[in-house]
Amino acid sequence: MIRKATEKDIVEIIKLGSILNTNFSKTYDISQYLKDEKYIILLNEDDGINAFIIVYKNIDYFELEAIAVNINFRKKGIASRLINFFEEKYTKKGDSILLEVAVNNEAAVSLYKKIGFEIINIRKKYYDQIDAYVMKKVI
Ligand SMILES: CC(C)(COP(=O)(O)OP(=O)(O)OC[C@H]1O[C@@H](n2cnc3c(N)ncnc32)[C@H](O)[C@@H]1OP(=O)(O)O)[C@@H](O)C(=O)NCCC(=O)NCCS
Numbered sequence: 001m002i003r004k005a006t007e008k009d010i011v012e013i014i015k016l017g018s019i020l021n022t023n024f025s026k027t028y029d030i031s032q033y034l035k036d037e038k039y040i041i042l043l044n045e046d047d048g049i050n051a052f053i054i055v056y057k058n059i060d061y062f063e064l065e066a067i068a069v070n071i072n073f074r075k076k077g078i079a080s081r082l083i084n085f086f087e088e089k090y091t092k093k094g095d096s097i098l099l100e101v102a103v104n105n106e107a108a109v110s111l112y113k114k115i116g117f118e119i120i121n122i123r124k125k126y127y128d129q130i131d132a133y134v135m136k137k138v139i
Pocket residue numbers: 020067068069070073074075076077078079080081100101102105106107108110111112114
């Protein structure tokens with residue numbers, strides 16, 4: 001099922017995040033995020049948490065801060081479903097969602113384009129030496 005995370009999920013979220021990014025627990029303070037009421041939406045099946053997104057509200061727009069799908073579960077529409085769940089439950093017509101993505105992250109850039117995000121800017125050397133696209137979707 002897709003649902004919002006609670007404190008009970010923190011260990012599993014960090015476990016999944018750390019497989020994908022060794023700096024995950026330093027970069028993302030999941031415990032604090034929950035206290036700050038950031039939106040952490042996850043896919044929780046019988047075998048555990050296999051995907052999550054992190055979104056926060058920044059004054060007048062939403063920022064998609066992180067997205068991760070367990071490698072064995074990719075290309076099954078899960079990331080799209082999580083973002084769609086967030087949009088349906090927490091946004092209204094006219095709201096904007098923004099994100100940054102490394103220009104060479106083909107999977108992520110294709111995903112975002114497919115679900116309606118557009119490139120609105122390029123930030124030079126945003127990730128070390130790699131440029132980032134700023135992408136935006138208006139609901
Ligand atoms: C990017 C990521 C979240 C996509 O998750 P996913 O659940 O596999 O995505 P979906 O199945 O919903 O894919 C939807 C569309 O995205 C595109 N896409 C997804 N993976 C792709 C890939 N490896 N190559 C090319 N296009 C891809 C396709 O257009 C796909 O539609 P299709 O299956 O009809 O072709 C996943 O690959 C991931 O966790 N990557 C590591 C973490 C990461 O890079 N996060 C983004 C940082 S901004």
